[in-house]
Amino acid sequence: MKGDVLLEVTDLVKHFPIKAGVVVDREVARVRAVDGVSFTLREGETLGLVGESGCGKSTLCRAILQLTTPTSGSVRFVGQELVGASRRELRAVRREMQMIFQDPFASLNPRKRVGQIIGDPLELHGLARGAELKRRVQDLLDRVGLNAEHYNRFPHEFSGGQRQRIGIARALALRPKLIIADEPVSALDVSVQAQIINLLEDVQDEFGLSYLFVAHDLGVVRHVSDRIAVMYLGKIVENSGADELYDKPIHPYSNALLSAVPIPDPKANAARDRLVLEGDVPSPIDPPSGCRFHTRCPWATDVCTSDEPELLDHRPDHLAACHHPRNV
Numbered sequence: 390m391k392g393d394v395l396l397e398v399t400d401l402v403k404h405f406p407i408k409a410g411v412v413v414d415r416e417v418a419r420v421r422a423v424d425g426v427s428f429t430l431r432e433g434e435t436l437g438l439v440g441e442s443g444c445g446k447s448t449l450c451r452a453i454l455q456l457t458t459p460t461s462g463s464v465r466f467v468g469q470e471l472v473g474a475s476r477r478e479l480r481a482v483r484r485e486m487q488m489i490f491q492d493p494f495a496s497l498n499p500r501k502r503v504g505q506i507i508g509d510p511l512e513l514h515g516l517a518r519g520a521e522l523k524r525r526v527q528d529l530l531d532r533v534g535l536n537a538e539h540y541n542r543f544p545h546e547f548s549g550g551q552r553q554r555i556g557i558a559r560a561l562a563l564r565p566k567l568i569i570a571d572e573p574v575s576a577l578d579v580s581v582q583a584q585i586i587n588l589l590e591d592v593q594d595e596f597g598l599s600y601l602f603v604a605h606d607l608g609v610v611r612h613v614s615d616r617i618a619v620m621y622l623g624k625i626v627e628n629s630g631a632d633e634l635y636d637k638p639i640h641p642y643s644n645a646l647l648s649a650v651p652i653p654d655p656k657a658n659a660a661r662d663r664l665v666l667e668g669d670v671p672s673p674i675d676p677p678s679g680c681r682f683h684t685r686c687p688w689a690t691d692v693c694t695s696d697e698p699e700l701l702d703h704r705p706d707h708l709a710a711c712h713h714p715r716n717v
Contacts, residue, residue: 392432401462424623437614487560491572493552497544550581629707637716639709
């Protein structure tokens with residue numbers, strides 16, 4: 390077990406209204422991007438968050454950081470409630486919470502030099518100026534595998550992997566307790582992905598970080614995560630220790646995701662039984678009744694269409710929301 394609870398998310402909801410009208414806009418529907426998510430993250434822990442594109446992972450990350458205002462729910466960071474907090478209160482907390490974005494090309498200001506991009510957070514929070522600021526920025530560049538001479542260069546002069554290293558250095562500048570990494574390696578080459586993953590693991594030990602790590606590649610998630618949460622259509626459907634989830638997944642959706650992960654041995658990969666999902670992901674504007682996965686689940690019954698399953702303990706510290714759990 391890791392340290393004390395650092396982040397506690399309870400029934401977090403983020404809906405985006407759809408409006409229509411000629412004279413007066415009126416709400417005609419809602420996109421239920423995040424629809425009642427709860428989990429905890431402890432100090433020094435890495436929680437992996439996986440799911441198909443469009444299931445609400447990035448919106449959840451932004452709602453936790455209050456980059457988008459949640460519709461309802463609670464986000465407590467070191468015991469402090471963030472939902473509804475003032476800008477002054479959030480300014481102090483944001484020193485402790487940083488984000489690494491998915492796209493290393495779009496997340497850096499093309500008009501600023503690297504020294505400004507990494508140094509601005511230090512200057513805005515009054516932590517360093519002048520020669521001390523430059524020294525600290527160059528130390529961060531060195532720590533993430535770049536050179537001090539890169540201080541005066543612009544982002545377009547770097548490769549994708551180097552830009553992501555700049556993003557990591559910016560996130561580390563304020564010495565945060567929590568970093569939310571929103572698919573930090575999905576836009577990079579495979580060889581570069583391994584370098585960035587190793588860098589994130591190294592700085593976690595050195596800076597005492599906790600990670601909320603979002604990714605599509607379940608192999609990467611297993612490598613870096615202590616725990617894994619599986620998200621489907623705005624809800625978390627399974628949450629457990631990484632090894633436990635990979636060895637004995639309970640939710641059918643988790644089984645389907647894991648069956649899609651290739652095995653290095655071609656014969657073993659060809660011989661295994663794969664669970665292939667049929668149909669498309671339903672629209673978050675009008676999600677299915679009951680269990681949201683029942684339209685694609687091979688084990689669905691009438692109770693799945695009418696009753697929404699609760700996220701319950703099926704094994705010690707292994708939560709799943711399913712009426713017909715697997716491997717139990």
